[in-house]
Amino acid sequence: MKKTTITLMIFVSAAFLIFIGCERKVIIENSEVSLTGDCFSCHGEDGLLLAAQGEWLNSVHASGTSVDYTNRGGSDCSKCHSHQGFLEFLETGEVSPPYDQVSAIHCFTCHAPHETGTLELRADEPVELQNGEIFDYGKGNLCVHCHYSRFDVRTITDNYEQTSSRFGAHHGPQGDLIAGTGGYEIDGYSYRNSGHATAVRDACAGCHMGQPERIHDGYKIGGHSFNMVDEDTGSDLSVLCQACHSDIDDYDYTADADHDYDGEIEGYQTEVDGLLDSLAILLIAEGVLDSTNHRPIEDITIADGNVMGALHNYGIVEEDRSHGIHNYKYIVDLLQSSVDYLD
Ligand code: HEC
Ligand code: HEC
Ligand code: HEC
Ligand code: HEC
Ligand code: HEC
Ligand code: HEC
Incomplete structure (x- = not known):
């Protein structure tokens, strides 16, 4: 066979694999990682991920301004203030900073799409509060x-x-x-x-991620911005409260x-x-x-x-x-x- 034919065959089989969406392995930082799922079910043209990204960029989670990078990676603050600390905590119940390339809370902190092939949450089990009471309100469990x-x-x-x-x-x-x-x-x-x-519904997520009108002020409130108020314009999500309190037009x-x-x-x-x-x-x-x-x-x-x-x-x-x-x-x-x- 001619070299170009072989190249073409390899290309066609690769494209086929991508379209049927079977498990694929890629090398990231010298280790083999499995990617599952039909890539385009999420990375499609419907803008699903883009909207979430646009909102997330306006969130305090993304800015992570409160604790500097040294602190996030280097102390017990990392459990809640860093991606790496939270993941280690979920897996082992402990944190062992400092971490290399420590980062703020982002998509993969709350979702594990390339491991599960879905957008389901990494953690949604009930949380035992410090006083022994159990918090168990749907997707709000993640937040808590x-x-x-x-x-x-x-x-x-x-x-x-x-x-x-x-x-x-x-x-x-x-x-x-x-x-x-x-x-x-x-x-x-x-x-x-x-x-x-x-x-x-879902406590925290029901209000903070509420999105009666998805595009608010350039993604500043609701959805993955987690904000209830746009600090710049003062606009809020009180339209969401009206489902239950007809009289609320301002918190x-x-x-x-x-x-x-x-x-x-x-x-x-x-x-x-x-x-x-x-x-x-x-x-x-x-x-x-x-x-x-x-x-x-x-x-x-x-x-x-x-x-x-x-x-x-x-x-x-x-x-x-x-x-x-x-x-x-x-x-x-x-x-x-x-x-x-x-x-
Ligand atoms: C269940 C949904 C889902 C599926 C299926 C999925 N992805 Fe993703 N992917 C995401 C999310 C969420 C992100 C993070 C947001 C972003 O960067 O757009 C992401 C980010 C990425 C990135 C950027 C990496 C980074 O670190 O930011 C690449 C590359 C990628 N995906 C490739 C793939 C490939 C290849 C497949 C198919 C094998 C795939 N994805 C399947 C949801 C998915
Ligand atoms: C991994 C830990 C973690 C998870 C999970 C988490 N948060 Fe946060 N959240 C934080 C931290 C830490 C901050 C403060 C970040 C900073 O200031 O640097 C924050 C900030 C916020 C803020 C902004 C507060 C402000 O100052 O304006 C809101 C609102 C918020 N979170 C809501 C939520 C909601 C709703 C969920 C669940 C959908 C959630 N968070 C899940 C750790 C978390
Ligand atoms: C159990 C989780 C958790 C741990 C551990 C944690 N934080 Fe936080 N921290 C949060 C959350 C959640 C917020 C956001 C709360 C809000 O905005 O109401 C936050 C907010 C902050 C803020 C912003 C407060 C403000 O008024 O805007 C500072 C500063 C901060 N944390 C410092 C630290 C430091 C320093 C450590 C380590 C010594 C630490 N945190 C450990 C969860 C945690
Ligand atoms: C702090 C946790 C958290 C972070 C960070 C986070 N998500 Fe989510 N995400 C959630 C929760 C909770 C839901 C479920 C919302 C609901 O059901 O109301 C969700 C739902 C979704 C959905 C489906 C529902 C929808 O309409 O938006 C997509 C897509 C998504 N996330 C993508 C992303 C992407 C992309 C990023 C990063 C830019 C991201 N998420 C970061 C917690 C998070
Ligand atoms: C009934 C709707 C509702 C629910 C449920 C809810 N919140 Fe809120 N949250 C609000 C409103 C309204 C504010 C005040 C916004 C303002 O006046 O700036 C707020 C404020 C906050 C703030 C401070 C934000 C800031 O900018 O100062 C954080 C952090 C927060 N909520 C996190 C959570 C978490 C975590 C949960 C779940 C345990 C939750 N909320 C559940 C409506 C809600
Ligand atoms: C899904 C329904 C629902 C939504 C959405 C909702 N609430 Fe409520 N709210 C309730 C219920 C139920 C009560 C308890 C009423 C009672 O005790 O008589 C309540 C009580 C209150 C109270 C106390 C009122 C009192 O008389 O003591 C305030 C204030 C309030 N809500 C504000 C808000 C705000 C602001 C929002 C939007 C960010 C909101 N609520 C969204 C159902 C809701």
């Missing part, structure tokens, strides 16, 4: 592998030795508050739950008198921020919160466990950053009981 309170509220006792200005839930305790747990509940008060975890919409806690009828988020401010003033007066940076005061023993609990409630609500929306009733009850107790 990282977005949970890092403090076990059950460890609060009287005569608590408070040794760290970083005491508390740390950043991102959304999983706990959505589920209506993780706050410090003072004996004699009752704590309600607004129930967004069960009402909204801070004005509540009726039933939801008033300070004698002035304000928006839901403003109301929660007001309660947080009142609690801060009381915690500062107790000598447990720093008046300038609002951080817990360290190296003190706090005699009353409920004061310690109120300090924790302040931190967990502040770090949740939804200003009450995630679980309005639970969040308001945590703040109000803390304020009442200290008052």
Whole structure:
């Protein structure tokens, strides 16, 4: 056979393999990797991946600005702040930084399309929160592998030795508050739950990835941007809330008198921020919160466990950053009981 015929035959069989979509192996960094699936079912012309990419580029996950590359790869922060740390954690339950070529959270952190041939999530099993409660709300489980309170509220006792200005839930305790747990509940008060975890499909993903109109402001909100608000234009996804709350046209919409806690009828988020401010003033007066940076005061023993609990409630609500929306009733009850107790 002529050389060109052989080349042509090889080319045709390769093309055939690509089209039938059987398993292929490629060499990446000296190791053989299997790629499964019909490439074009995902890499097609329908723009499925392009839209996700466009959105992801506008996400905080992509920017990963909060922890520098050295930190992401070189400390325990890597479990949640890096792709490599998260994957190792999922596989072994541990992290062993530093990693080579450490990268931010991206497509392959949450999906493993070239291993599974699908876009299913890498992790969707329920998550045990620090206080032993189980978070199990569909695809929201993925998010709560990282977005949970890092403090076990059950460890609060009287005569608590408070040794760290970083005491508390740390950043991102959304999983706990959505589920209506993780706050410090003072004996004699009752704590309600607004129930967004069960009402909204896939909890976190149902709101943050909600996409009633897929192309919003150049992919700035919804979908894989995970953003609820476009910081530049102020446009939001409140159209998504209207499926259940016909009256919401802004997350801070004005509540009726039933939801008033300070004698002035304000928006839901403003109301929660007001309660947080009142609690801060009381915690500062107790000598447990720093008046300038609002951080817990360290190296003190706090005699009353409920004061310690109120300090924790302040931190967990502040770090949740939804200003009450995630679980309005639970969040308001945590703040109000803390304020009442200290008052
Ligand atoms: C189940 C969906 C899916 C299938 C099937 C799939 N891919 Fe991908 N692929 C992705 C996603 C998601 C990405 C990441 C987003 C992007 O870069 O577009 C990606 C990225 C890539 C990249 C860029 C690599 C990188 O590191 O960014 C290459 C090359 C690629 N795919 C090749 C293939 C080939 C070849 C096949 C068929 C054997 C295939 N893909 C099948 C979903 C898929
Ligand atoms: C691998 C861990 C991890 C997973 C999984 C994860 N996140 Fe995140 N998320 C982070 C980290 C870390 C940040 C902060 C990144 C930074 O600031 O550098 C963040 C930031 C965010 C932000 C932006 C907060 C801001 O400052 O504006 C939103 C919103 C968010 N995540 C929602 C989600 C949702 C919804 C899911 C599930 C679909 C999810 N995350 C899954 C770790 C994770
Ligand atoms: C269990 C997961 C997890 C670990 C471990 C973790 N973080 Fe985070 N971190 C998050 C999440 C989730 C966010 C985003 C929360 C949000 O925006 O509400 C975040 C946000 C941050 C932010 C931005 C806060 C802000 O106000 O914008 C900083 C800074 C940060 N982390 C530093 C660190 C450092 C430093 C470490 C290691 C000592 C670390 N984190 C370990 C999950 C984690
Ligand atoms: C933080 C985790 C996370 C990251 C990072 C992530 N995804 Fe996803 N992705 C999800 C979740 C959760 C869903 C399911 C959304 C739902 O069902 O509402 C999803 C769904 C999808 C879908 C199908 C649904 C749709 O209409 O978008 C595609 C396609 C996709 N992802 C591609 C990508 C690509 C490409 C990237 C990188 C640019 C990426 N994903 C990064 C979590 C993630
Ligand atoms: C009912 C819809 C809804 C659900 C469910 C939901 N969120 Fe939110 N989330 C919001 C809204 C609304 C805000 C506030 C946006 C604002 O006012 O800036 C927010 C704020 C946040 C922020 C802070 C973002 C910022 O820019 O400051 C993070 C991080 C976050 N949510 C993560 C999550 C995670 C993780 C889950 C699941 C455990 C979740 N959310 C579930 C609606 C929701
Ligand atoms: C799938 C339905 C659903 C969606 C979508 C939804 N919610 Fe809710 N929401 C509920 C339910 C159910 C309650 C509990 C009502 C109650 O306790 O009477 C609730 C309660 C609330 C409350 C507390 C109201 C009160 O009277 O105590 C606020 C505030 C709220 N949601 C805001 C939002 C915002 C903002 C969005 C969009 C980001 C949203 N919700 C999306 C179902 C939903």
